[in-house]
Amino acid sequence: MSPASEALLRRRGGERSPEVEPDAPFVLVVEDDPDIWRSLQIILGRAGYRLGWAVDGAEGLKAFNDQRPDLVVVDIGLPKVDGWVVLERIRQMSSVPVLLLTARGLESDKVRGLLGGADDYLTKPYSNDELVARLGRLLRRCRPGPEAPRLYDDGRLRIDFLEHSVEVEGRSVELTPTEFRLLAVLVRHADTVLSVPRLLELGWSDISGAGRGRVKFSVLSLRRKLGWGDVITSPVETVRGFGYRYRPPAL
Ligand code: CA
Secondary structure, three states: OOHHHHHHHHHOOOOOOOOOOOOOOEEEEEOOOHHHHHHHHHHHHHOOOEEEEEOOHHHHHHHHHHHOOOEEEEEOOOOOOOHHHHHHHHHHHOOOOEEEEEOOOOHHHHHHHHHOOOOEEEEOOOOHHHHHHHHHHHHHHHOOOOOOOOEEEOOOEEEEOOOOEEEEOOEEEOOOHHHHHHHHHHHHOOOOOEEHHHHHHHHHOOOOOOOHHHHHHHHHHHHHHHOOOOOOOOOEEEEOOOEEEEOOOOO
16 A cells, blocks of 8 residues: 555544455445545455545545545445546546446436546445445456456457556557447457347346447447447457357457
């Protein structure tokens, strides 16, 4: 942990518990309610995470830049800069997993959050077990384990999963975080047809399957950027009535 984040923790009264591993995932909590922070500190500390706390949106963005967390929990209702703006700014810089917290149980907030690039969403009051389970799932999805290879290269497509860089036939391609995750999921399951609900679960953490249109939209823009826009020859195949599959080149 950086000296700045150590100082932040001390200032916030959030000493790191001694049993936490030094390479444990670092979770930044952007939340103005000190009671919620204290409860998160206990729950997430017990779950083995290193933690940082920011009390408003402006401090949250600064902490994000300084500390490069592995995951960010953002409350929507924040002083100075609200959670929507925090989410938007983070998404301009990074594909780090973001979980939104809100007191408002509005369906429109959920949709807005997910469309804005949040990975998951919890409405207060939430159960502690649910929160820990969701964070664990986001981190597993976004942080490849030591067994997951860093590079994929089939001679046509090359992906560096750490750098988040993509090349098609030697040409570098800029993808949005969502497009990158979709491509990563398809490539990690190469030759396997993935249904739209399965893609939503793997790429968006959306187990409700509600956002089907988002998959179609992201597939179209991904194909276009990779230069694979022709549906007949595209290596990202449509399997009608079911889903999509990535076809590596024949050896
Ligand atoms: Ca709040």
